[in-house]
Amino acid sequence: MTTAQKPTHSVRSAAPAPPPPQDNPIIHGDQATIQHWLHHYWQKLQLPEEELQLLAITQDRQEFMSWTGKRLNILALGCYGYLPPPVRRRRAPVSKATHRHLIFIEPDMQPQSIEVTIAHELIHLSDRVKGNPRRHRHHGYDSIAADEAAITGYSLEELRALLQMEGERREQIRRARRPIRYLYECPNCGKRYPRARRYSQAVSCSSCDKSYNPRFRLLLVPTTA
Structure with a gap:
């Protein structure tokens, strides 16, 4: 659909409020499952160890939105957010603040879907660390999906079937809330x-x-x- 006139006002996002960094990655959710697949795919992607302390993962949508200061689509199964280092104002004291990696993982999924979603978001993180962030052209059919298949060992057909199934479940939840x-x-x-x-x-x-x-x-x- 096309609107007759675009709104003249804009909705301002809240300021990002990520949790303070710790020596280890912050995990709010299923600790055992997330920690297992995080370690597994962090090693497979050969990500720098120093980036781990800048990572925070949550399975709470509201918490992720408060961390990033942005809205999260109700249909999203996972999301990676990158916060650049804050700009230091003139005469402001020197701060050790640095960039942050923030990830959301939908908790209401079958175990296989949680695994591949963690792998998927870590691919986005890897792209950012390498200085080559990619946007999706078509979920399940682009170069990111090919990389996901390569590191998880699942075929593209299996990954697409999982994506479709979980997407349909999220759509049912959305329709139950907003018929x-x-x-x-x-x-x-x-x-x-x-x-x-x-x-x-x-x-x-x-x-x-x-x-x-x-x-x-x-x-x-x-x-x-």
């Missing part, structure tokens, strides 16, 4: 847009025109009682 209540339809092509909330402004079909076009303004489909 579909509204349905919009394009008067031109007939494409339908399910919504949990009403649109707050006029929107048009992005399949018919990438820019807002009143000819393709979405219409609310009447619901049957």
Whole structure:
């Protein structure tokens, strides 16, 4: 969908508040499982030991969002966040603050999915350490997925099946929390847009025109009682 007008205001993110670094990586969640796979894939990726004390992992979504100062998509199974060293202001005392690696792992997954998600996020961490961070082109079908298959030993087909299964579970959870209540339809092509909330402004079909076009303004489909 394409909005008629972009909002003039922006939502400000909260300031990142990562936990103070410790001598060992911070793990909030299933300590035994995370520690096992963290050590396993840290060694396989040959990551520098000195980066471990800058790592914090949590299985709590709210905690991860407070650490990074950013929102986390409810469908996310895992997330890697990098915090650069804070900029020192003029005349400010010299600080030992440095960069941080922050990772979220969804706890409500089967063991195999937790394993590959840890490996996946550590690949992102490895890219950052090497100075070559990559963005996903298509989850499960890009170079990151190929690297994930190489270090975990699972085939790409197995990884894609896991991703699809866990993604469907997260979608079910989202729909249970925010059920579909509204349905919009394009008067031109007939494409339908399910919504949990009403649109707050006029929107048009992005399949018919990438820019807002009143000819393709979405219409609310009447619901049957």
